[in-house]
Amino acid sequence: MAKEIERKFLVASDGWRDTADGGTRFLQAYIVTMDDRSARIRLMDEKRAKLTIKIGTGSMTRDEFEYEIPIADAKDLMSKAVGLVIEKTRYEVKHGGFVWEVDVYSGAHEGLVVAEVELGSEGDVPDLPAWLGAEVTGDPHYSNQYLSTNPLVSKADHELSYSPF
Template sequence: MIEIERKFLVHSEAFKNEAFKQTRICQGYLNSNKERAVRIRIKGNLGFITVKGPSSSSGLSRFEWEREIAQDEALALLKLCEETVIDKIRYEVQVGEHIFEVDEFFGDNQGLIVAEVELKSEIETYIKPDWVAKEVTGDVKYYNSQLSKNPFKLWK
């Protein structure tokens, strides 16, 4: 139930040619507090509820609990969520032994593309693809829960 991941900004769309899967995701937050975020997500035709705890001091790991729920329940819960709902396409790209999940955002976060790689430990090595740029692991402004409060369009 501990999630360990690194997060990067993406500087080119080359990942799209390497992706083996893409899925539309719509998600909102019943609670976007950084200490305990509660997310509702529709990923393709599936619904999910997720609870995330605070990040470690390195920003690499945090508690995460997720369960699948019926899509109609997820749709009903999205109506109760905080103001901005996140709309994105997630691309999955195999890089070496790891899968990078690349999120291309739309709506109020249009123009932002972020890649994440999940690891088994904080010191696990991985291959960094050419299309990733600056690492933003632990930078809370890139958490989806924060993007729902302070969207990318307001940063410039």
């Protein structure tokens, strides 16, 4: 059984951009969303698609099952989404021996920028980059599952003081 162990932060500046990769455009939709589980579809750059099932209520660790699926199936499933289809570009940034994923949201969540780092265990202590803001690990308001049913009203909703553009 696969485990997802991650910490999540708001992004306070664009210092990450200097070492980021070129980014991948994501469309993400939930077909099941419950308090302790979800099933989502991801379409990446219109070239790959994945079905992911997550189960658990832990703030850092959950069971995760992920499978490649045909693009046509992903698009069909997305048309049956619960709530919004999330639009974001994900950038990978290497820092201190870890790979940080910086998500720059567009569409209904324009202005939200979040970084997360996947860990090998809950005891891992990554060096935190200077461009990070407040930690939001375990705050359900920053989960993509929550964002799929709650559009961002303003940047102030997420205490952002910086624009990524």
